[in-house]
Amino acid sequence: MEALEVKGSLWLETEAGRFLGPGRVELLQRIEQSGSINKAANQMGMSYKKAWEMVQSMNAQAGTPFVLTQTGGEKGGGAKITPAAQGYIAYYTELRHRFQEFLAHESAKISKIIVEQGT
Amino acid sequence: MEALEVKGSLWLETEAGRFLGPGRVELLQRIEQSGSINKAANQMGMSYKKAWEMVQSMNAQAGTPFVLTQTGGEKGGGAKITPAAQGYIAYYTELRHRFQEFLAHESAKISKIIVEQGT
């Protein structure tokens, strides 16, 4: 057994289910950067519909909306994220960093342990 | 936003992909306890075929087999897990315990943080 690694995934959950994970955070960041749900979805190889449903779900679960949209107008419309969303993104990023340190630490220990048990 | 919790999932990975996670560990434990792939699968609401494929995949990825099977015989056949599998189960259980402590610690901190940022 070579190159055994500890991997994992992390998300925030409310009583209504998953609230914020890697996919939603990336979507929010791409909406922030591009100003468009459509562009963000295309960048991620995701259908507009799915992205829009993720936005709906987040807006519903958070007390305050995470994404504000506008239909029509100068550039056809657009979307931007709220300060609340930015706050959660910052928190999630720090949390993920601590998690990656946990995983790296456990991965560093693992080879020793497996050798000890003799497989 | 009430009752926000940090949740996650954890597994071991080799260059060939996922090797050991919660589902496989539970399957191994139930095979050990029941002496049968079939019974273990039924207990987990899983088809025999899927359980058998998981066993095949584990046996292939680990250098040494994790499950030994016998067809025919006194009770029609059966399966048991090897000491190597038992060693990995013990390691994974300890790892999961440390992970749950990480999650609990982060969940305890989270409410404070969210309040601070004013949502």
Place this chain on the structure above:
DNA sequence: AAGCGTTATTTTTTTCAAAATATAACGCTT
């Protein structure tokens, strides 16, 4: 030799999620 409960394997069917397609509305620009 017939029966049993299991492992082992293939084939078929079903289910469900994802993708694709289509349509409408919106508000600006020209």
Place this chain on the structure above:
DNA sequence: AAGCGTTATATTTTGAAAAAAATAACGCTT
């Protein structure tokens, strides 16, 4: 009024995974 790029929504199609079903083999017991 026509065109644009977007949001918003419903409908259809596709595909892949899961489930179900069917078959065979195995080695013991009776």
